[in-house]
Amino acid sequence: MTEWSDDPLSVRLARLPGAVPDENHRARVRARCHAALERRRARAAATKAAARSGWHAELTAAALVAIYVLAVLGDALSAYGLIGTGG
Amino acid sequence: MSRLRPAGVLTLVDRDTELALVERLRRGDTGAFDVVYDKYHARVFSFLARLSRRRDVAEDLAEETWLRLVSRCGHLRADTRLAPWLFTVARNLYASYCRARLLEDSHAANLIGLWPAGARPRSPFEETAANEADRRLEVALAELPATSREVLILVGIEGLTPAEAAVVCGVGPEAMRQRLSRARAQLARRLDAIPANRPKQLQEALS
Numbered sequence: 001m002t003e004w005s006d007d008p009l010s011v012r013l014a015r016l017p018g019a020v021p022d023e024n025h026r027a028r029v030r031a032r033c034h035a036a037l038e039r040r041r042a043r044a045a046a047t048k049a050a051a052r053s054g055w056h057a058e059l060t061a062a063a064l065v066a067i068y069v070l071a072v073l074g075d076a077l078s079a080y081g082l083i084g085t086g087g
Numbered sequence: 088m089s090r091l092r093p094a095g096v097l098t099l100v101d102r103d104t105e106l107a108l109v110e111r112l113r114r115g116d117t118g119a120f121d122v123v124y125d126k127y128h129a130r131v132f133s134f135l136a137r138l139s140r141r142r143d144v145a146e147d148l149a150e151e152t153w154l155r156l157v158s159r160c161g162h163l164r165a166d167t168r169l170a171p172w173l174f175t176v177a178r179n180l181y182a183s184y185c186r187a188r189l190l191e192d193s194h195a196a197n198l199i200g201l202w203p204a205g206a207r208p209r210s211p212f213e214e215t216a217a218n219e220a221d222r223r224l225e226v227a228l229a230e231l232p233a234t235s236r237e238v239l240i241l242v243g244i245e246g247l248t249p250a251e252a253a254v255v256c257g258v259g260p261e262a263m264r265q266r267l268s269r270a271r272a273q274l275a276r277r278l279d280a281i282p283a284n285r286p287k288q289l290q291e292a293l294s
Contacts, residue, residue, distance in 0.1 A: 009275060012224055013243030018133035021146065029150045030124060036157040040115050 100126060100169065109167050112160045120160075123169060124153065130170075130245055131177050137240050138181050140229060148184060152177045171251045174241060178255055185233075227277035235270035242267060 077083045100108070111119030131152055136145035155176050163172075228236060234256075241252040253263035 007271065009271060009278075010243050012220070013228075013239060014246065016221055016224060016244055018129055018244070019136050019142075019145075020129055021132040021149065025146050025150075026128060029128070029153050030121070032150070033120060033124070033153050033157045034117055036154060037115050037117050037120060037160075040157070040161070044115070 105169055106166070109163055109165060109169065112156075113163050113165070115160060120157065123156075127169065127173055128153070131173050134174060134240055134245055135177055135181060137228070137244070138178075138233070138237060139184070144184065148177060148180045151180050155180075168251065168254075170245075170247060171254045174245070174247065174255045175257075178237065223278060223281050226281055227274055230277055231270065231273055234266065235273050238263065238266045239270050239274060 074083070108119050108123055112123065128149065132145055132149045135148045135152075136142060139145050139148070152173060156173065228239060231239070237256065238252055241247045241255055242249055247255065249263050249267060250260055252267075253260050256263065256266075258266070
């Protein structure tokens with residue numbers, strides 16, 4: 001929009017001074033936003049930790065189940081005399 | 088509104104820097120937020136102050152704009168343009184504020200009855216414009232209809248491109264071109280109607 005940028009009225013508008021927000025207000029808004037970002041980070045970290053601990057729990061349960069199944073299988077095989085009892 | 092930032096100083100960000108800032112914002116980086124806040128807060132505030140003509144309203148809506156950015160930063164698109172994004176949120180918040188106020192006013196009018204409308208409150212900018220020419224321009228701008236005022240503020244004062252302003256206002260480029268042209272003509276007419284070097288008449292127009 002060349003005709004706009006060359007327009008003397010647009011030049012005058014561009015030169016109008018802008019407002020400076022109150023310094024206390026500026027600081028308060030910044031602090032509120034920082035706090036919100038911090039809460040967001042803490043929530044994300046908690047979610048991540050929960051997901052990680054959930055994965056660990058599942059792995060532990062799977063390992064215990066595998067050990068139990070192997071033990072039952074061993075007992076069954078030795079009961080039928082298919083493997084030695086070692087004694 | 089006693090403090091004004093220098094005229095014509097727009098703290099624009101180059102595209103690469105902007106993309107990097109958006110990426111960091113998406114991760115919730117406080118440092119990136121500070122950079123964006125320092126660059127855009129005064130502009131968002133000025134935009135809202137000129138739209139609402141009230142400092143307290145502009146402060147509240149600017150605060151809400153920044154809290155929106157923080158709450159949604161994780162969902163920003165990687166190619167987000169920050170200035171249009173922020174001005175869009177600010178404009179939508181102002182529209183919501185106007186709707187709420189209209190509703191409140193209509194309830195109040197129902198309860199108390201109709202009363203004569205008071206004079207338009209003087210814009211904070213009108214009170215502090217540095218010189219007579221600026222003051223006349225602020226008066227003329229403040230008297231424009233909201234749709235005209237917002238395009239002139241976005242393009243003329245805040246330095247957005249007409250395409251960016253079209254995104255902010257939710258219209259197409261051609262509609263924006265027409266709005267801008269119409270707004271410019273309205274502003275010129277209003278300026279002509281405000282007599283120069285006549286302080287008494289100007290005072291009447293301001294009050």
